[in-house]
Amino acid sequence: MPELPEVETVRDGLARHVLGRTVAHAEVLREYCVRHHAGGPQGFAEAITGRRFEAAVRRGKFLWLLLDDTTADAALMAHLGMSGQLLVREAGAVAPPSPHLRVRLVLDDGSELHYVDQRTFGHLAVTPLVATSDGAPGGRGSAAPVVPGPAAHIARDLLDPSLDRAALVTAVRHRRTGLKRALLDQRLVSGIGNIYADEALWRAQLHYARPTDTLRRVDVERVLDSATEVMSAALAVGGTSFDALYVNVNGQSGYFGRSLAVYGQVGRPCPRCGSPVVRDEFMNRSSFTCPTCQPRPRNGRW
Numbered sequence: 210m211p212e213l214p215e216v217e218t219v220r221d222g223l224a225r226h227v228l229g230r231t232v233a234h235a236e237v238l239r240e241y242c243v244r245h246h247a248g249g250p251q252g253f254a255e256a257i258t259g260r261r262f263e264a265a266v267r268r269g270k271f272l273w274l275l276l277d278d279t280t281a282d283a284a285l286m287a288h289l290g291m292s293g294q295l296l297v298r299e300a301g302a303v304a305p306p307s308p309h310l311r312v313r314l315v316l317d318d319g320s321e322l323h324y325v326d327q328r329t330f331g332h333l334a335v336t337p338l339v340a341t342s343d344g345a346p347g348g349r350g351s352a353a354p355v356v357p358g359p360a361a362h363i364a365r366d367l368l369d370p371s372l373d374r375a376a377l378v379t380a381v382r383h384r385r386t387g388l389k390r391a392l393l394d395q396r397l398v399s400g401i402g403n404i405y406a407d408e409a410l411w412r413a414q415l416h417y418a419r420p421t422d423t424l425r426r427v428d429v430e431r432v433l434d435s436a437t438e439v440m441s442a443a444l445a446v447g448g449t450s451f452d453a454l455y456v457n458v459n460g461q462s463g464y465f466g467r468s469l470a471v472y473g474q475v476g477r478p479c480p481r482c483g484s485p486v487v488r489d490e491f492m493n494r495s496s497f498t499c500p501t502c503q504p505r506p507r508n509g510r511w
Contacts, residue, residue, distance in 0.1 A: 343371065408469060
C-alpha cells in the first residue's frame with residue numbers, strides 16, 4: 210500500500226498538473242470504485258462535474274482535492290488502497306488508456322485525470338469537509354483548517370508542521386502495545402506503513418515487538434526521528450516502487466527501493482553489522498529486522 214512518500218509524490222503531481230482545471234465530464238467505469246459515494250456512479254458524476262480543483266492536500270496516506278465553492282464544503286477524496294493510481298493524461302494523447310481504468314475525469318483543457326486500480330481496493334468519493342479539531346491546516350497543500358469527514362479521525366503525520374511531537378511521544382509511551390503496532394496506528398500518527406516502519410526501526414536499532422510502555426522518551430524520539438528521516442529520503446526520490454503498481458501522476462516509478470536496508474532484504478547482510486536480515490510474520494504481513502542490531506525483547510519485555 211502506498212505510504213506517505215508515495216502519496217505525497219502523487220499530491221505534488223496533482224498540484225502541478227490539475228489545479229485550476231474544471232471537470233467537464235465524469236465517467237465511472239467500475240461502480241465499486243465509488244462505493245463510498247452516496248448516490249453511486251450517477252451521484253458521483255453529478256457531484257464532480259463542473260467543479261474546479263482548488264488545492265491538492267494530503268494528511269498521512271489520505272489525499273484529497275479541494276473543490277471550488279462559495280462555502281468550501283466538499284473535496285474529491287482518494288484512497289489508493291493497494292494498487293490505486295491517479296494518472297494525468299495530456300490532451301491529444303494517442304496511447305490507449307490502462308485496462309484497469311476505473312474512473313475518467315475529462316478536464317476543461319482537454320486533459321484527463323484517470324483513476325486506475327488493478328485490485329480495486331481503493332476508491333474515490335466527493336465528501337463533505339469538517340473543521341480540524343485543533344484549528345490548524347488540514348494537511349500539506351492547503352492552509353484551510355478542514356479535512357474530509359472520513360479522514361477526521363486520522364492523526365497528523367511526522368512531516369506536518371502542526372504535529373505536536375511532545376504529545377505524540379507521550380501518547381506512544383502510554384500505549385500498551387508493541388512499538389511497530391503503535392507506528393502503524395493511523396489514529397496515533399499517520400503516514401507510516403510497513404516499509405517505512407521497518408526501515409525506521411532498523412535505523413533506531415529497536416525491535417518491532419518492544420513494548421511501548423518500556424520505552425524512554427529518548428527511545429520514542431529516536432524512532433520518530435528515524436521515521437521522519439527515512440520518509441524524507443524516500444520522498445526525495447519519488448517513493449518506493451516494487452512493480453508497476455506504484456507510479457506518480459506521469460507514470461514514473463520511485464527509486465527508494467534501491468536504498469532499503471532491511472525491508473524485503475531477508476538473508477542479505479545488514480548494512481550496519483553484516484548479520485543476515487531475518488523475516489517474521491507480523492499482522493498478516495512481514496517484519497524485517499537485523500537480529501544483532503535489533504535484539505528481540507526477552508519474554509515480551511525489555
